[in-house]
Amino acid sequence: MIDPLNIARDVIVQEIAGLEALKNSLGEDFKSAVALLGGAKGRIVVTGMGKSGHVARKIAATFSSTGAPAMFVHPAEASHGDLGMISKDDVILALSKSGETAELGDILAYAARFDIPITAITAVPGSALANSATVALILPDAEEACGQTFAPTTSTTMMMALGDALAVAKLRQRGFTAGDFKGFHPGGKLGAALRRxxxxxxxxxxxxxxxxxxxxxxxxxxxxxxxxxxxxxxxxxxxxxxxxxxxxxxxxxxxxxxxxxxxxxxxxxxxxxxxxxxxxxxxxxxxxxxxxxxxxxxxxxxxxxxxxxxxxxxxxx
Structure with missing residues (x-):
């Protein structure tokens, strides 16, 4: 009989291995990505499709809550008018494991047309996304925790962690404090704890x-x-x-x-x-x-x- 606890532990071990590989893979490209995102005169536009899109929404929320204006733009909606949400002063952070997500095509073309810089998070260095990016952060080769179905698990965990790392590195460089953080979290227990x-x-x-x-x-x-x-x-x-x-x-x-x-x-x-x-x-x-x-x-x-x-x-x- 399959023991769900053993499966759960295996999944967590697998994803921890992916995070360890990610930690060891970080280099100068990460510094360049932080500098690129930190230099945005406008907003950080985070985008991705499917599971990567869900992660992208969370990353955008994290940036915004730490004082870096950000928004999520759905790549499919972008092709039907939402490209107008992206300005020349923005920086794009695009997520795609394969780097070949078709729905990202119009955003990449729009960015090239208006010289909007792109930071990419992808697992494939020679992909269309990586080749279009100003800075490409390449996820290390790590097995998905779901096994043969290859559903995004370890890869999305690495994307989430990398997004957190970018946001935290950016806020610490800016000297963002708990008091600043309070201004974006006035409600709930977190807002209460951050009152003075x-x-x-x-x-x-x-x-x-x-x-x-x-x-x-x-x-x-x-x-x-x-x-x-x-x-x-x-x-x-x-x-x-x-x-x-x-x-x-x-x-x-x-x-x-x-x-x-x-x-x-x-x-x-x-x-x-x-x-x-x-x-x-x-x-x-x-x-x-x-x-x-x-x-x-x-x-x-x-x-x-x-x-x-x-x-x-x-x-x-």
Whole structure:
């Protein structure tokens, strides 16, 4: 009896072998492709037919989400009017394993007519696509994971990985940051994790603060009214010098707490965040250190506070 788990593992092993071969095959042509795509004054037009077309759609979406304007153009539709979507300032990224996909013919001819550069991803170096390309990225010879049916499996995995590699190389060269990425992903859990402390924090009016000389009744009152389970201790210059949590107070109950002031029980050098710290990093830091609130500081002065519930309420995980 055929064991589907063994088949699945064989497929994954086969595709990993293809990716290893792809990694080892990369050379100067890849650098040239990144430079060509990075030099586009217009958009990156990604195209392909069949399974390669599905991969091309994903690659276009990846480029767009990382700040490189891109779009997918279906090669068959291009022959019926969509060629007008491609401008002289664009760069074409065309995918075809064989390099002989008939539907790509009109796009290749159009690119030649208007001197539009082409980056090709294909497995055949002497193919029509490779010969038409400004830069050709040749996929290494690797068996399709489906065996005798030869349906695109390993080859499309390599195409997908190569598209990701081009996009990531391009964004890193441009210094694209997580903050930039957030602008293209405002929704969902990813957008939530990429929000900053300044987006989540409670402002100065809500800050639970006391002076180092504050008495225990005053400290307890501020903690109770603040609702954050802590109080920040600031000096005369407004600098954050320490923090007291409700847990700190409980731990000192048996040590003559009523005679002590804030400076006696506060934790010095408290953990803090900057205004541009990502929400995902804040939640991770809180979880790791088992704390529920962080003061947000600027020039060592508290300007806000973020509670763990502020992160969870917007879907940060």
């Amino acid at each position: 402390a300044s987006d989540l924090m409670h402002g100065k009016d809500a800050l639970p603060l006391c002076h180092p000389d504050a008495s225990m009744p005053e400290i307890i009152d501020v903690i109770s009214n603040g609702g954050f389970g802590c109080v920040g201790i600031v000096n005369d210059e407004g600098l954050l010098k320490g923090i007291i949590t409700d847990g700190d107070i409980r731990r000192h109950l048996s040590g003559g707490l009523d005679t002590k002031t804030a400076v006696d029980i506060m934790t010095t050098n408290p953990r803090t965040a900057e205004a541009d710290t990502l929400a995902g990093d804040i939640l991770s830091y809180m979880s790791k250190n088992k704390i529920t609130a962080l003061f947000v500081i600027e020039d060592k002065k508290p300007i806000g506070i973020v509670h763990v519930h502020d992160c969870l309420s917007i879907g940060v995980i």
